[in-house]
Amino acid sequence: MNDNNGIVEILLVEDNPTDAELAMRSLKKSNLSNNLVWVKDGAQALDFLFCRGAYAGRDTKNIPRVILLDLRLPKVDGLEVLRAIKSDERTKFIPVVVLTSSKEDRDITESYQLGVNSYISKPVEFDAFSKAVAELGMYWLLLNRPPV
């Protein structure tokens, strides 16, 4: 799913393959899935971002333009991942969008406390889900201007 020049635009952290597929299908429909990396747990996400483990050879300067983060993840929990991202100088400016099934208030509250940029509760209906993912991809990749 990566294109050849190694530029990553979206990091999708999602353990559920069907949800991942649905998300990627929606992004693909809006032509936003070209430079997308999908990791299946929190540990992989952190390894990818900080270029360690399986991603040790990766260029740390190549940071994604947006991270789509599920909260319920194996190994390292999504909130932990968020905390790590937002407390590291190298990654803290990366926009993180929590994309989760949870509508629990405490998840929402904690995410914002940790500095999340957006919190999206995944709608069950695919139409709505698809629309939400496409819109947030557009927003963060095309409209938002990150600091240089």
Added chain:
Amino acid sequence: MKTERSGVSEKANASDSGRYAETKKLSSRIPAQGSFRWQIILVFVVGFFVLIAAFTAYQVRTESAYLYRDSTDETITLAESIAASSRSWVLANDVAGLQEVVHSLQGHTGLYYAMVISPSGRVLAHSDATKVGQFVSDDQSLALIKAPPRNQIMIDDASRIDIAVPILVENRLIGWARAAQGRKEIVGYLHNMMLSSALFVLMAVALSLLAALYIANRLGYRIGHLVQVAEAIQAGNYAARANISGADEIARLANSFNHMLDVLARDEAQLRAASLYTRSLIEASLDPLVTISAAGKITDVNQATEQVTGSSRAELIGTDFSSYFTEPEQARAGYLQAFQKGPVTDYPLALRHRDGHVTDVLYNASVYRNAAGEVLGVFAAARDVTERKMNEAVNASRLHLVRFSLTHTLDELLEETLNEAEKLTGSVIGFFHFVEDDQISLTLQNWSTRTKAVFCKAEGMGLHYRIDEAGVWVDCVRQGKAVIHNDYASLPNRKGMPEGHATVIRELVVPVFRGTKISAILGVGNKPANYNEEDVSTVSMLADLAFEIAERKKAEDKIIELNLDLERRVTERTAQLADANKELEAFSYSVSHDLRTPLRAIDGFSLMLLEDYADQLDDEGKRLLNVVRNNTSRMAHLIDDILHFSRVGRIEISFVETDMEQMVRDVLDELAPIIAGRKIQINLSVLPKALCDRAMMHQVIENLLSNAIKFTGKKDDARIDIGGRIEGNQAIYYVKDNGAGFDMQYANKLFGVFQRLHGIDEFEGTGIGLAIVKRIINRHGGTVWAEGEVGKGATIYFSIPIPS
């Protein structure tokens, strides 16, 4: 000696009374000078005497005057007739003739003498012939010679009347004719008359005396009777009454007198009864009563005072009131206060008996006055408060023991109980035993502090004794009642004391009964005086109390144990519940997260089929996939609702005063999109403010209004009324619509979770709305109810408490 003396005095008395009676008799016969009868007799006798005497004197006098005048007239006539007969003879100077004339008169009765004399005084003729020719020589006759020629009274006295008549010839005096008549007869007659008159006077006096005596005696007896009665009354015979009949003044007086005596007697009897009554009252009082003079001397006492002081009434009266108290100065200050400042109440003093024992009293004192309002003295009443003080002491002990029991062990309590029993009875030994249920043996539980320290060196705590082997101190168990041994040493069946045991002089042991069985005994010993019934009741009370507290303490220990157990179990259960709650929360979290993911997959992949394989699916295939998608959506809603409902139960409520009208308007604004295009008349009345959680109440209003909007969906003239009122301490609100309504027999199902009264194709919804409303209102302490009718509409009410 004694008898003799009394005999003499009796005799003296008898003679006294005899003399008295004699005097009385005499006095009734011979009136005493100055007495009423004497006066009557005097007036009668003197009156009659004077009257009759005067009358008689007047009669005699009148008669004598008449007789004298008559003799005078007769003498004049006689003298005149001599003069007439003598004239010619004088002229003729015929002495013999003259003598003849005079002589002819010789036979005239009463003639004293008769004579004719010449103007010169020569007797021409005389009834005593010897005197003829002589010249008169007496002064009277000589005076006649010079007298004018008219009738002359020569002598007019009691012995005679002598008249001289001039013999005139042509107014020339030729001589005097003199005639004298004696008056002896008249005098004799008058004398007789006076004699008989005197006799009459005497008779009259005698008669009047008799009459006076009669009247005086009659009057005098009746008055005397009254006097006697009066004297008898004076002497103390109040029953004496006058016995006089008749209609006269005396009888009336006697009646009045008797009546007066009756009234007096009645008043006297009443007075006596009143006095007796008052005295009885004073004597009936168990409280010592005393009257005190201004000088502080006792003037009267009742028997209670005699008893409490040990002195007789005679000894008490006249002595200083204050001298009978332990603190005389205080007693004096007490009655002085009554004299100076007015009534004194509950003045505490202690009366000292002759034998030295002291009675605590409270005095009430106030002054008493005579009819004129002058203070005569102080009336003081004492109330014996020995019993009250004892009761107070006993009550204080009770309170002390009850308090003591709260912070001390059972053993300490029993020891303290024994100390109190010692204190209240003046004992120096105290012991407490529990009696076993079999009533065969007992266990020494404790001794008083003093007993342990001073008297009983013998070890014995916790020792068991068999009642049939124990000494006289368990007599109370054997006899089943309190036992006093005031002469312990002389008891025949007593046993020896163990080594180190105090010598027992007196002993009082009381049982504590539980039902028919004795549960414990409490004993005290060696009071300096004998034990009495009062001690029995005091010690029994303390024993009962100690046992009661002991039982209660045991029960309390049990309760504490049970409570601790309960608390432990509650903690345990709470922890379990908290765990369960946590699990439930984790479960809802999973539900919200994990159940939705597969649903989304089902929906998403169904859609992919529809999108990517549309050309390979016929219409039925597409419809079936859409059914899958609809149900997925519905299930997603159900999950959301479950989560929502559970959240409503968990979230903490923050109460804020809320403007309900404003809240309804806000909700209506939010619902505007679904109202748009509908014709609904919405009426919002005045709503009371509510104290509630705003977010939750917002949810309630939203659910109710959206329900109303939903169920009026098929009405052309939809109408929704929102109203409220205060009823007691509740604020009641309602939302009323004229929509589909419901059947009242299902009213109880209306608020159940996922309960629906309409078909899903009729009205959409999961049936959670009213369940959430009910849950929120219940959590506010309120209630929810509904009224409705199929086709006519429904009204949902809810109430929440208003703060008082």
